[in-house]
Amino acid sequence: MSRDTLSAAFAALADPTRRAILDRLLRGEASVTELAEPFAMTPRAVSKHVAVLEAAGLVTRGRDAQRRPSRIRAEPLADIDAWLRSYRRLWEERFDRLDARLAEQQDEENGSK
Incomplete structure (x- = not known):
């Protein structure tokens, strides 16, 4: 994943609504109305969040009539x-030393007792 793609993914994931949308998509595809x-927002507002996730490559949108x-894409998350x-290894090493x-x-x- 290139740095720009990684930056776009992290920027998309920075919003709690978008993370919640991804959590919902883990259970399977869903329309904007379902998402x-x-x-407490309109489907249009949710659609904008989905568009950000799609631009970051985290979701795809299909067409069924x-x-x-929307479907989650696992590759960018991987x-x-x-x-x-590497950061996980750093923290694991620190916890092991602790x-x-x-x-x-x-x-x-x-x-001493």
């Missing part, structure tokens, strides 16, 4: 996960 149901269902992998230090402290405390 708008849990929100009069219905235009690319984000791959980008985050666990080791806490175990040492506990051993020291138990040895």
Whole structure:
């Protein structure tokens, strides 16, 4: 994933409504009307959010007669996960060192009793 594509994906994911739309699309495709149901906003407003997700490559819109269902695209999310992998390793290493230090402290405390 190029930096510009990654930036677009993160920008799209920065909005809680768009993240909620993606969460809904995990259960399967949905029309804008269906996506708008849990929100206190018009289908037109939700459609704009879907357009941002689509521009970032996170969703696609199909055509089924009069219905235009949106579907989640997993590939960009996998690319984000791959980008985050090195940061995840960093935090896991830090937590492992913290666990080791806490175990040492506990051993020291138990040895002095």
